Amino acid sequence: MRKIMILLAIILVGMLIPAGFSTSDKQVVITYGETTYNNADYKNTVNTFFTNNAGVDLKTIDAEIIKAVEVNKISSSITGKTYSSSQIFSSALVDLNDNDNLEVSVDKSKITTITGDMYLSALKSAGITSGHVYVTSPVEATGESALAGVMNSYEEVTDVEIPDTVKEAANKEIYTQADIVKNSDIDADELSKLVDDVKEEVQTNNVTDHKVIVNIINNYTINNNISISNSDIENLATSIEQTQNVQGDVNNYQSEVSDILNSTDENNGDGLLNGLLN
Numbered sequence: 001m002r003k004i005m006i007l008l009a010i011i012l013v014g015m016l017i018p019a020g021f022s023t024s025d026k027q028v029v030i031t032y033g034e035t036t037y038n039n040a041d042y043k044n045t046v047n048t049f050f051t052n053n054a055g056v057d058l059k060t061i062d063a064e065i066i067k068a069v070e071v072n073k074i075s076s077s078i079t080g081k082t083y084s085s086s087q088i089f090s091s092a093l094v095d096l097n098d099n100d101n102l103e104v105s106v107d108k109s110k111i112t113t114i115t116g117d118m119y120l121s122a123l124k125s126a127g128i129t130s131g132h133v134y135v136t137s138p139v140e141a142t143g144e145s146a147l148a149g150v151m152n153s154y155e156e157v158t159d160v161e162i163p164d165t166v167k168e169a170a171n172k173e174i175y176t177q178a179d180i181v182k183n184s185d186i187d188a189d190e191l192s193k194l195v196d197d198v199k200e201e202v203q204t205n206n207v208t209d210h211k212v213i214v215n216i217i218n219n220y221t222i223n224n225n226i227s228i229s230n231s232d233i234e235n236l237a238t239s240i241e242q243t244q245n246v247q248g249d250v251n252n253y254q255s256e257v258s259d260i261l262n263s264t265d266e267n268n269g270d271g272l273l274n275g276l277l278n
Contacts, residue, residue: 027096028056029156031064031149033088033137042138046091049107049136054093061093064156066149074148074171083145090146093134094153102129106143107136113178114143117192122147125199125243126162126170127250127257128154142182147174160256163249169242176239180232191228194220195236202244213237213244 030050036042047058068083075081090111102123104116119133131154135146147170151162177195181188198217207213214237221228 026062027157028054028061028093029064029153030058030061030091030093031066031153032091033145033149034065034067035086035088036091036138037063037065039138042089045138046136050093050134053105054095054132054134056093056095062156064149064152066091066145066152070152071145071148074168075144075175088145089137089139089141090143090149091136091138092146092149092153094131094150094157095134096131096157100130102131102133104133104135107134110137110140111135111143111146112140113181113188114146114174115188115192117189117196118174118177119143119147119150121192121196121199122170122173123150125173125250126151126166127254129254131157142178144174144178147171158257160253162253163246165246165249166253169239169246172239172242176235180228180235184228184232186226186228190226194224194226195240198236199240199243202240203247206244208241208244210237210241213241 032043032046036046050056051058066088068085068088071088072082075083102120104119104123106114106116106119114135116135119135123133128151133150133153135143135150137143137146148167151167151170155161173195177188177191180186180191194217198213198220201207201216202213207216214233217233217236217240220226221233
């Protein structure tokens with residue numbers, strides 16, 4: 001009898017879904033840089049990377065467009081740079097179906113400055129600890145603007161807005177590291193490890209004093225034989241200090257996201273079938 005009821009429920013579900021209807025995967029979102037989105041060849045190049053690396057059906061995925069005005073809201077207050085609508089290439093895909101750990105895959109052939117570890121560090125600073133992020137561009141790009149798209153994707157998937165203070169701190173971290181890599185001899189991976197290790201010490205000891213953070217960075221560079229300028233150290237300290245100062249907002253954001261994800265998990269499984277059977 002139960003088998004018959006299950007079969008009837010499945011038939012009923014099939015009858016309720018119109019022919020040709022495609023269910024979108026709400027756990028996956030793509031954000032295209034507006035320059036890429038408006039160029040068919042560029043968009044196709046980006047889609048090929050996502051299809052080959054993320055293994056998803058792009059027809060079932062929601063898409064957002066990251067415009068220059070959105071990037072400029074962040075970059076202008078951090079670096080003073082402004083971008084035109086013809087300069088936003090970086091695109092990202094966020095997949096929350098694999099929800100255990102945060103992972104970032106960067107198209108190294110196109111993203112020239114920001115590494116996967118840099119994105120990973122900045123996202124963790126923003127309280128993001130799960131999902132798989134893919135970043136690419138149709139042409140060579142620094143990858144600085146992609147973080148805006150990645151965070152936009154998380155907001156779309158979870159329906160929880162990341163506080164502006166947290167966004168600014170995470171982007172400050174990315175822009176600061178990009179600037180140091182472009183204007184010094186330090187290796188990007190080496191710099192990323194420096195930032196991670198210093199952030200860990202700062203967070204463990206709840207350090208908020210700028211001078212103390214500068215001393216921690218100085219000691220790290222000496223102990224690890226790393227050569228960066230005093231101005232770079234000052235900029236890194238300011239970035240890490242800003243991240244530390246928004247931890248309250250980060251904790252609130254994490255709590256909201258956790259509530260959403262837990263609620264989603266509880267409602268998954270046999271909910272629809274059980275409802276129909278009842």
